[in-house]
Amino acid sequence: MASGQSAVGQAKVDVAALPKWNTAQKTAGFSLAGFCVFSWLFVAQPSPTSLVAAKVGFQSALLGWYRGHARRLPWRESPSLYGTVVSEFMLQQTQIKTALPYFARWMEELPGFAALAVASEARVLKLWEGLGYYSRARNLHRLAREIAARPEPPRTPEAWQELPGVGPYTAAAITSIAFGAPAACVDGNVVRILARLTADGTEFRDSATAAKTFTLLAEALLPAQAPGDHNQAMMELGATVCLRQNPLCTVCPVLTFCAARREGDPVAYPHLTPKKIEQRAVTRVWCERRGSLLLHRAASSARRLASQHELPTAEQAGFNETQVAAGRLLATKKRSITRFQITESIYAVPAPHGKMGPDLVWVPRTKLEAITLSGPHRRWIGELLGTRSRAGG
Numbered sequence: 064m065a066s067g068q069s070a071v072g073q074a075k076v077d078v079a080a081l082p083k084w085n086t087a088q089k090t091a092g093f094s095l096a097g098f099c100v101f102s103w104l105f106v107a108q109p110s111p112t113s114l115v116a117a118k119v120g121f122q123s124a125l126l127g128w129y130r131g132h133a134r135r136l137p138w139r140e141s142p143s144l145y146g147t148v149v150s151e152f153m154l155q156q157t158q159i160k161t162a163l164p165y166f167a168r169w170m171e172e173l174p175g176f177a178a179l180a181v182a183s184e185a186r187v188l189k190l191w192e193g194l195g196y197y198s199r200a201r202n203l204h205r206l207a208r209e210i211a212a213r214p215e216p217p218r219t220p221e222a223w224q225e226l227p228g229v230g231p232y233t234a235a236a237i238t239s240i241a242f243g244a245p246a247a248c249v250d251g252n253v254v255r256i257l258a259r260l261t262a263d264g265t266e267f268r269d270s271a272t273a274a275k276t277f278t279l280l281a282e283a284l285l286p287a288q289a290p291g292d293h294n295q296a297m298m299e300l301g302a303t304v305c306l307r308q309n310p311l312c313t314v315c316p317v318l319t320f321c322a323a324r325r326e327g328d329p330v331a332y333p334h335l336t337p338k339k340i341e342q343r344a345v346t347r348v349w350c351e352r353r354g355s356l357l358l359h360r361a362a363s364s365a366r367r368l369a370s371q372h373e374l375p376t377a378e379q380a381g382f383n384e385t386q387v388a389a390g391r392l393l394a395t396k397k398r399s400i401t402r403f404q405i406t407e408s409i410y411a412v413p414a415p416h417g418k419m420g421p422d423l424v425w426v427p428r429t430k431l432e433a434i435t436l437s438g439p440h441r442r443w444i445g446e447l448l449g450t451r452s453r454a455g456g
């Protein structure tokens with residue numbers, strides 16, 4: 064893992080741009096590096112300014128803890144640019160424990176950009192099956208083709224952001240970890256830590272807005288040496304210590320820098336406008352014909368379900384309410400996707416007659432294992448087939 068020099072870590076910070084700047088300090092226009100000697104005085108006040116003033120101690124406490132306590136993860140144990148990119152794509156919408164077996168299988172079957180670039184889309188999507196948000200797999204595939212066609216991969220966050228599926232966070236993570244680029248990663252975890260460290264009571268309408276606001280502070284705290292390790296330490300702290308509901312403050316390595324902890328109610332931060340939860344009802348149909356099951360295949364351009372098969376909705380299969388109501392209710396499933404709470408009712412109905420749309424396919428039950436089914440639907444179909452075979456159907 065390369066370690067580069069950071070301009071951010073050495074520069075004077077644009078103090079006027081930091082949130083909640085204390086007027087007296089603003090007028091003084093001091094050098095933050097020189098100010099560290101007085102940091103104990105400012106750490107007593109909840110502001111980004113005091114935290115930046117104490118950044119050398121903060122960085123050292125955080126990094127020391129990370130090097131002694133970080134979880135052993137495959138992309139950290141044997142770091143490579145490819146492994147970092149694959150793990151960052153998988154972790155965009157997925158928890159680490161879920162991603163681990165996928166990462167292992169992926170690295171075994173597609174061990175580098177060149178292997179991924181020449182793999183078929185069907186193979187890529189099959190390896191991704193169950194992780195959801197399949198546009199990530201398709202973007203990773205396209206990205207590998209672009210990287211494989213170049214003499215060498217780009218090294219700056221700006222250049223990485225021009226590649227498929229790479230936003231500011233992913234670009235900062237990849238380039239800081241692989242090339243030591245001075246780029247700060249700011250996601251929900253980092254927002255939570257920074258909001259608590261500074262006891263920032265601003266109300267943000269969503270986490271993307273909060274991330275934008277805290278980016279300047281995150282950059283100001285980034286060290287010149289090993290910015291990738293610092294970024295990973297922040298992520299690790301958010302994932303294992305500064306938890307959303309029950310932060311483990313007593314074992315926190317940056318406890319002495321934390322304004323929210325001193326106030327006594329860290330869970331109150333950050334202030335995010337609560338999301339409105341919307342209820343949705345979906346009716347799906349279970350149609351069988353001569354040992355085959357009717358499934359709907361999503362378009363390859365679909366963001367969440369690209370080329371995945373699912374049980375069709377009544378509408379997709381051309382059934383009206385009366386026809387569905389005449390069928391037999393097999394199961395009712397509940398799940399949450401982003402802000403939606405969805406109740407899905409699955410009805411057994413007779414096979415439809417006439418010509419079907421190209422997105423509806425009959426799949427022999429013996430071939431279900433070979434196709435790409437979305438995670439919940441593979442589970443539901445397995446349960447329903449299992450229930451029936453136990454009932455002797």
Ligand code: SF4
Pocket residue numbers: 256259260304305306310311312313315316317318321323324329
């Ligand atoms: S002291 Fe507590 S609230 Fe503050 S950063 Fe550490 S874990 Fe989070």
